[in-house]
Amino acid sequence: MRKALFAGGLLPVLECYRQPASDMLDYLDERMSVPPLDRLADAFVDRGALDPGVRALDAYDEFLAVLDDRAKRRELSDLGVEEATESPLFAGSPSSARNLRRACWRCCSTIPSSVAGAAST
Numbered sequence: 001m002r003k004a005l006f007a008g009g010l011l012p013v014l015e016c017y018r019q020p021a022s023d024m025l026d027y028l029d030e031r032m033s034v035p036p037l038d039r040l041a042d043a044f045v046d047r048g049a050l051d052p053g054v055r056a057l058d059a060y061d062e063f064l065a066v067l068d069d070r071a072k073r074r075e076l077s078d079l080g081v082e083e084a085t086e087s088p089l090f091a092g093s094p095s096s097a098r099n100l101r102r103a104c105w106r107c108c109s110t111i112p113s114s115v116a117g118a119a120s121t
Contacts, residue, residue, distance in 0.1 A: 004060050007104040008036025011043040040104070056103030063100075 012031035019027045031039055037060070044053025066072045066089070075089055084090045 003100050003104065004040060004056075005036050007043075008039040012039055015043075044103075052103040056100050059100040059103070 009032075012028060015031075016024045016027065034042070037057070041053060041057060044050065044056065066076070072089055075087070079087055079090060
């Protein structure tokens with residue numbers, strides 16, 4: 001999921017506020033050498049947000065399970081626009097994405113608003 005990759009890159013950047021300016025590049029170099037999902041998991045652990053972290057990684061795992069199942073992938077690729085609204089499999093995909101997004105926002109909500117606000121400009 002692109003959201004997991006995006007969050008895995010964004011969170012270390014937002015964490016730079018904890019580092020002296022002279023150490024920021026080394027910090028980012030070290031963090032970006034870690035796989036994105038590990039960076040995401042680390043962010044949840046660092047904030048003591050284990051429940052949202054588990055929900056985020058479970059949502060990602062559900063998504064990967066669908067991708068790994070040929071029958072489910074085939075079912076999704078064969079769906080027409082009208083059929084998609086009736087498909088429980090298709091309906092579950094947005095739910096996984098929502099769970100991941102909510103968990104990531106909960107993690108980001110612990111970052112000082114002055115830092116998060118500066119990142120959104």
